[in-house]
Amino acid sequence: MTMPRGIPQMIVGKKYPTITVDEKKCTVPFLCKKCLQICPEIVLSVGRVMAKEKRLEEMDPRIDGNYVLHAARSEKCTVCNRCIEVCPVDAIKIEL
Numbered sequence: 404m405t406m407p408r409g410i411p412q413m414i415v416g417k418k419y420p421t422i423t424v425d426e427k428k429c430t431v432p433f434l435c436k437k438c439l440q441i442c443p444e445i446v447l448s449v450g451r452v453m454a455k456e457k458r459l460e461e462m463d464p465r466i467d468g469n470y471v472l473h474a475a476r477s478e479k480c481t482v483c484n485r486c487i488e489v490c491p492v493d494a495i496k497i498e499l
């Protein structure tokens with residue numbers, strides 16, 4: 404697409420970073436939450452994977468994969484990299 408002169412590329416382009424979390428490394432985010440606690444913009448969130456809890460065991464935050472970390476508000480991310488620095492398993496990747 405050819406842009407008219409004078410219109411900044413950022414108007415048509417994506418203006419916020421892409422945040423990905425390696426779920427193989429971040430297995431029990433509900434117990435860890437280090438990145439959530441340090442993020443000044445409240446970008447990250449932990450959610451339950453199960454749609455409906457059938458048994459208490461399925462809600463147990465100590466069991467791998469029952470909860471997952473995701474960037475709920477990536478548009479607020481300032482790329483300060485604090486979450487990356489605090490993560491003990493190097494699970495977070497941020498791309499501009």
Ligand code: SF4
Pocket residue numbers: 422441442443444445446447479480481482483484485486487497
């Ligand atoms: S880079 Fe900074 S603002 Fe972005 S998610 Fe991590 S801690 Fe939050």
Ligand code: SF4
Pocket residue numbers: 424428429430431432433435436437438439472489490491492493494495
């Ligand atoms: S700090 Fe790392 S291991 Fe802990 S919840 Fe965040 S992404 Fe997962």
